[in-house]
Amino acid sequence: MSNLLIHSMTEFSDLILGSLKLSGARRIVEIGAEFGGMSHMLADFVADVDGHLTSIDPAPAPEFVEWAAQSAFVTHVAAPSLEVIDTLSNVDAWLIDGDHNYFTVYNELLAADALCQRDGKPLLTFLHDVSWPTARRDMYYAPRRIPKAFRHPHEFGAGAMLDRVALVPGQGFRGEQAWAMASVSGGPRNGVLTAVEDFIADVGKTGRVLAFARIPAVFGLGVLFDSDAPWSGAIAERVAPFHENPLLASLELNRLRNYLKVIEWQDAAAC
Numbered sequence: 001m002s003n004l005l006i007h008s009m010t011e012f013s014d015l016i017l018g019s020l021k022l023s024g025a026r027r028i029v030e031i032g033a034e035f036g037g038m039s040h041m042l043a044d045f046v047a048d049v050d051g052h053l054t055s056i057d058p059a060p061a062p063e064f065v066e067w068a069a070q071s072a073f074v075t076h077v078a079a080p081s082l083e084v085i086d087t088l089s090n091v092d093a094w095l096i097d098g099d100h101n102y103f104t105v106y107n108e109l110l111a112a113d114a115l116c117q118r119d120g121k122p123l124l125t126f127l128h129d130v131s132w133p134t135a136r137r138d139m140y141y142a143p144r145r146i147p148k149a150f151r152h153p154h155e156f157g158a159g160a161m162l163d164r165v166a167l168v169p170g171q172g173f174r175g176e177q178a179w180a181m182a183s184v185s186g187g188p189r190n191g192v193l194t195a196v197e198d199f200i201a202d203v204g205k206t207g208r209v210l211a212f213a214r215i216p217a218v219f220g221l222g223v224l225f226d227s228d229a230p231w232s233g234a235i236a237e238r239v240a241p242f243h244e245n246p247l248l249a250s251l252e253l254n255r256l257r258n259y260l261k262v263i264e265w266q267d268a269a270a271c
């Protein structure tokens, strides 16, 4: 992805680290490290509170692997999240930014929550990519890892356009060979935000209430937490001004329109 387009969770570091501080979190799990931009910030955070960062990513950049191996505060687990979450314990907070599709995110939330319930911890998660293009459209780094029943028809070389349900071959926002997207957006069990909403509804059936804020910038940040956690009021107050903020939403739409125009010019120049 071009560096003309900011896309890391680091853009939300003020909110994320501020919320982690308010919650007193010490043991943090990050799903999806890539180059380790957010991991570096989280490592500094846990070092200050005598905590630990577990970073799960089956295929991060080599510089991240090298850095993590040298840090006393970081453990890199080189596996897909759903294969290893069960092996963890006593996690205070989760950053979820791995494979951006319904099956993976719903099950990451389920597994993280089961662990927290077992260990007597309230749930606190920060989820990236809860806005366009993956709010209502699955993205797959490794489609074969997703069970057939949950894997939507998908394409690698076709891209997402704003306000279009179907992907457009050779145009729009796309991952080429790096990742695929569902051919059609919307409908049941499609997209990260759909996974979060279904998870909240399913937990709600047990009588527990989860709070959720969505910050509509840089592909969207979701903050999901137990509404009766001791720190829930403080975090709610912190994120409330950003929740579905219309100014941020309008800036994000403008940014995406501009970036789609850049892609259009790049595609034309490559012809």
Ligand SMILES: C[S@@+](CC[C@H](N)C(=O)[O-])C[C@H]1O[C@@H](n2cnc3c(N)ncnc32)[C@H](O)[C@@H]1O
Pocket: 007, 008, 009, 010, 031, 032, 033, 034, 035, 036, 037, 038, 056, 057, 058, 059, 060, 061, 079, 080, 081, 082, 097, 098, 099, 104, 141
């Ligand atoms: C968008 S990047 C993460 C960016 C990083 N969180 C940041 O804010 O700078 C997504 C990463 O998720 C990893 N990934 C893909 N599928 C995964 C899975 N099932 N479990 C954990 N990580 C996964 C990819 O290898 C990639 O490095």
